[in-house]
């Protein structure tokens with residue numbers, strides 16, 4: 765298959781960025797200049813994803829009764845709504861990226877004019893959805909975005925993932941990208957984590973899934989300039 769790279773910008777939204785985001789990731793805004801640089805390179809497809817929740821989303825601590833309703837601290841075991849035997853324990857968060865609120869907007873510094881597709885995720889109130897491809901359930905999967913179809917229709921071979929946050933939505937998007945059969949890269953310095961101490965383990969998971977972590981000044985990015 766011929767080399768056809770895609771750029772996937774994960775959740776570069778107001779609620780994930782200082783100074784006003786409800787779930788602000790430290791340094792979240794600082795990666796936008798790197799990402800705008802990548803948007804100027806000749807990727808065959810450029811996608812920006814948006815976490816896009818209804819107010820009653822299961823991942824919001826505020827939707828759970830006390831005492832299990834402390835954002836960042838409490839966890840909750842979600843049952844697959846289509847198969848209660850399958851469960852997934854997840855962290856609960858402050859309300860974030862609620863549909864049609866300012867917090868759900870992509871940050872205005874992002875060069876939107878270079879983005880080909882916006883993919884929304886997390887609209888199903890019953891399941892968490894870190895990956896921009898699908899929720900974590902497999903038996904069966906409950907909701908999928910259109911991301912896989914966009915990449916497959918464009919005959920993409922390689923996927924470069926950037927954005928927020930390294931240890932959650934970037935991680936699961938990159939792992940699902942590899943599962944979908946794309947050669948997958950995470951541009952590490954164009955991401956930021958919720959929890960910096962988790963990075964060592966996250967990078968180990970990338971390595972075992974054959975996801976390569978590269979940097980903005982790596983050969984893989986430099987060679988993109990020559991690709992047309």
Ligand SMILES: [Zn+2]
Nearest residue numbers: 815817823886
């Ligand atoms: Zn979310």
